[in-house]
Amino acid sequence: MEFRQIRYALAVAKQRSFTKAAERLSISQSAVSEQVKLLEEEAGFPLFRRTPRGIDVTERGRTFLYEAERIVGGVLSLSDTARRLRGVHVDTLTIGMGSGMAQIFMPRLFKDVQRTLPGVRLEILTAPTKNIFNDLHEERIDAGIALESEAERVPAGLVFDRLTVVEMVLVAHPKHPLTKMKQPIEVGRLVTEPIVMNELTVGYGQVVMSLFTDIGTRPDILSIADNIDTLKVIVQSGKGIAIVPRPCADNEVALGVLKTMTIAPARSVALSLFRRREPLSRRKEGFLTALRDVLRD
Numbered sequence: 001m002e003f004r005q006i007r008y009a010l011a012v013a014k015q016r017s018f019t020k021a022a023e024r025l026s027i028s029q030s031a032v033s034e035q036v037k038l039l040e041e042e043a044g045f046p047l048f049r050r051t052p053r054g055i056d057v058t059e060r061g062r063t064f065l066y067e068a069e070r071i072v073g074g075v076l077s078l079s080d081t082a083r084r085l086r087g088v089h090v091d092t093l094t095i096g097m098g099s100g101m102a103q104i105f106m107p108r109l110f111k112d113v114q115r116t117l118p119g120v121r122l123e124i125l126t127a128p129t130k131n132i133f134n135d136l137h138e139e140r141i142d143a144g145i146a147l148e149s150e151a152e153r154v155p156a157g158l159v160f161d162r163l164t165v166v167e168m169v170l171v172a173h174p175k176h177p178l179t180k181m182k183q184p185i186e187v188g189r190l191v192t193e194p195i196v197m198n199e200l201t202v203g204y205g206q207v208v209m210s211l212f213t214d215i216g217t218r219p220d221i222l223s224i225a226d227n228i229d230t231l232k233v234i235v236q237s238g239k240g241i242a243i244v245p246r247p248c249a250d251n252e253v254a255l256g257v258l259k260t261m262t263i264a265p266a267r268s269v270a271l272s273l274f275r276r277r278e279p280l281s282r283r284k285e286g287f288l289t290a291l292r293d294v295l296r297d
Contacts, residue, residue, distance in 0.1 A: 003075065005039040006068045009047055013065050016054045060264070093287050094123040095242030096132040096144035098203060101271065102250035104164070105145060105295050117287055128226050129203030133158065136276055143175045145287055147203045148270040160272040164297045166245040168207060168267045169260040171252075175236040176259075184264040186209045194222035194240040196231045204228070207269055208214045208243045214265075232258065245269060 009022035022029040047061035132144035137155045199205035222240040225231040252258035
């Protein structure tokens with residue numbers, strides 16, 4: 001098995017398309033198809049199957065490609081090892097990011113990342129707030145961007161720097177009757193509206209639940225999504241509403257697939273950079289300071 005065959009197969013699996021994989025790899029589609037076919041012949045089973053929706057990974061292909069991705073990651077890390085052996089220091093900064101925050105913070109981070117974090121390889125993981133706190137506590141990530149929560153919901157030993165404060169807004173399909181309202185939508189009007197939630201006990205979900213608790217009621221929960229992107233897609237179907245930070249829906253509003261409305265009482269949330277209280281290496285402390293400064297309003 002050749003390394004390029006595995007790379008091509010992983011690209012197809014990620015893109016769910018031979019055409020898109022070829023574009024990503026900057027080679028012809030026929031070359032991708034040929035090399036994947038050779039890989040399948042050597043493996044002895046198909047990695048992919050065609051469906052009306054595109055390309056799906058077979059059950060055995062999923063297991064094979066999972067192991068392949070792990071091995072490819074190990075091979076690619078050899079270049080970092082070689083650089084270290086040559087005396088060229090390589091740093092990796094692993095950042096956890098709460099759902100829906102990429103639209104807010106990634107443009108700031110990558111506007112001039114080579115100057116802000118020179119020589120640093122960023123690993124960015126998207127996860128629910130609770131997972132980010134756990135990953136920090138277990139030292140699987142260096143820092144996490146998440147919603148500020150009540151003290152009892154944050155594991156001991158974590159500290160944070162506030163980055164920005166954003167308004168929570170109601171999002172709905174553009175044809176939803178609520179979008180015709182000219183005044184801010186009273187939370188009490190939403191009691192009978194099916195609502196899509198995200199994390200009930202921490203993060204955005206905890207904030208939304210508190211809006212209803214404050215008026216002595218509970219929301220009519222249609223579904224619970226573990227990420228904001230899934231939540232927005234459900235709302236786009238016209239089957240429910242949701243309450244999210246305004247910047248998280250800006251792209252969909254610009255595309256005309258969602259509409260945002262202010263709520264009453266108004267509610268804002270603080271988004272912060274969390275880290276462990278214990279100091280890291282001097283270099284990583286410098287990186288975290290630079291990261292905080294570039295992400296902060």
